């Protein structure tokens with residue numbers, strides 16, 4: 001059966017690429033620079049999802065520091081750049097992108113990672129050439145949980161919102177997809193916090209990316225469905 005959407009917009013961290021350990025390392029290097037305590041990866045993973053500034057702010061506040069984050073950011077972004085290419089694609093991701101691409105489905109990335117880190121990472125994992133559109137945290141005036149970057153990508157791809165699917169792992173993805181009025185699929189393996197996967201209104205919850213190829217959309221267009 002043909003894939004039921006014409007455009008798929010993927011989240012990056014925790015959806016396509018497992019980057020938590022590298023992000024944690026860049027946070028800890030920054031904490032060390034400021035003589036602050038460091039944290040383990042699961043703890044830091046809980047702060048990922050709303051961009052690098054929120055992430056380092058959470059880390060510094062938990063460490064008891066009230067340092068001016070404007071002063072912290074340059075060093076953090078340097079450490080982030082040092083580790084940004086280390087993320088590993090989750091199992092089956094590249095094959096799934098290849099299968100969708102071969103079917104003529106357009107593909108895009110919408111992430112709260114800064115744009116300058118996105119292309120090099122996708123390139124390093126052999127995925128860059130599959131994507132027509134890429135939006136990072138600093139590409140547009142608004143970022144997830146706003147639906148603006150998702151709508152921008154659909155407009156750019158000339159695909160209707162009803163024919164666009166969002167695939168993500170966290171609260172930001174759910175809120176952005178709902179705001180944009182787009183269907184969404186959640187991966188169960190990512191970096192979500194308190195999100196209840198099965199109550200979020202997803203078209204499907206998948207444990208492995210290749211399962212995306214078998215999803216069936218609801219019969220009813222999204223605007224007629226009740227929201228949770």
Ligand SMILES: O=C(O)COP(=O)(O)O
Nearest residue numbers: 012013049050051111112
């Ligand atoms: O870097 C972040 O805060 C999260 O990035 P994501 O939107 O790709 O999950």
Ligand SMILES: [Mg+2]
Nearest residue numbers: 011013014169
């Ligand atoms: Mg994510």
